[in-house]
Amino acid sequence: MDAEWIAFTAGLKPAIRRTADPADLDRVEAQLRATGAVVLRAAQTALLGAREQGVLYVARSAAHAAALRGAEEGVLPGRGGAGDPRASHREVGRLLGFPACCVEAFLARLDRGVDRLAEGGPTGLAEDYVAARGAWVPAADARVNPLLMPVRAQLVSFYPCRYDCPAAVALAEALRASLAALGAKTAASLMALLSRPVAIASDGARALLALDESGAVVARAAAPRRSDGVSDPRDASLAASLTGARVAVGGALDRAGPAGLPVWCVDFGARALPA
Numbered sequence: 001m002d003a004e005w006i007a008f009t010a011g012l013k014p015a016i017r018r019t020a021d022p023a024d025l026d027r028v029e030a031q032l033r034a035t036g037a038v039v040l041r042a043a044q045t046a047l048l049g050a051r052e053q054g055v056l057y058v059a060r061s062a063a064h065a066a067a068l069r070g071a072e073e074g075v076l077p078g079r080g081g082a083g084d085p086r087a088s089h090r091e092v093g094r095l096l097g098f099p100a101c102c103v104e105a106f107l108a109r110l111d112r113g114v115d116r117l118a119e120g121g122p123t124g125l126a127e128d129y130v131a132a133r134g135a136w137v138p139a140a141d142a143r144v145n146p147l148l149m150p151v152r153a154q155l156v157s158f159y160p161c162r163y164d165c166p167a168a169v170a171l172a173e174a175l176r177a178s179l180a181a182l183g184a185k186t187a188a189s190l191m192a193l194l195s196r197p198v199a200i201a202s203d204g205a206r207a208l209l210a211l212d213e214s215g216a217v218v219a220r221a222a223a224p225r226r227s228d229g230v231s232d233p234r235d236a237s238l239a240a241s242l243t244g245a246r247v248a249v250g251g252a253l254d255r256a257g258p259a260g261l262p263v264w265c266v267d268f269g270a271r272a273l274p275a
């Protein structure tokens with residue numbers, strides 16, 4: 001199940017962005033075109049991690065797709081640098097249908113450096129860790145869990161400003177309901193995965209947790225798995241170090257990751273969800 005595609009076809013998103021290996025780009029583009037969507041290709045490839053990726057913009061109108069491609073031209077990951085990055089990111093977020101509050105929170109991180117905590121300290125931290133520390137709330141809503149995107153378990157495709165952001169939750173809930181209407185079992189198993197507490201380290205390694213009855217001690221930890229069963233080795237070694245760790249009230253674990261910063265726990269299992 002591809003939640004992004006379902007969100008687009010259900011009208012919950014005005015446009016989506018697709019990335020693919022350059023060798024696969026023609027095939028993916030043709031597949032998307034065959035659905036009747038308008039598809040435009042970025043002039044340059046992006047660098048995601050160390051991987052070169054082709055970027056496709058999928059929309060219902062040529063004007064929307066062209067506006068999205070134009071807005072991202074100066075801020076393509078690993079390229080860009082031209083124009084006004086703030087204005088470009090704001091426009092990309094708007095054209096992809098992301099909540100304005102979540103885009104503004106991203107821009108605030110961009111201003112100080114996305115690899116640095118709001119309170120300062122070292123740079124070079126994983127963007128997911130910095131975003132998670134900023135969005136943390138005691139009872140996070142599983143529907144806006146963005147931390148399992150690497151294993152393709154997600155309802156949102158942006159960083160929520162808070163893990164209970166009403167605008168983000170409303171978007172995610174609409175998509176959850178669409179998924180459930182298409183396949184109740186698949187939607188329920190996605191929600192079961194998203195509803196687990198997640199630990200994230202400052203290098204971006206992450207693990208799924210089971211907490212003990214007190215909610216203050218890690219009973220078990222496991223690396224998230226992709227649908228083919230493969231886990232990131234960094235996630236596996238983080239998980240192996242977390243059993244018995246204590247979770248403080250603010251989310252910090254008594255385990256330090258790289259740069260001496262504590263591993264952080266976000267409890268996406270603390271809230272009841274719609275059935």
Ligand SMILES: [Zn+2]
Nearest residue numbers: 101102161165
């Ligand atoms: Zn928000």
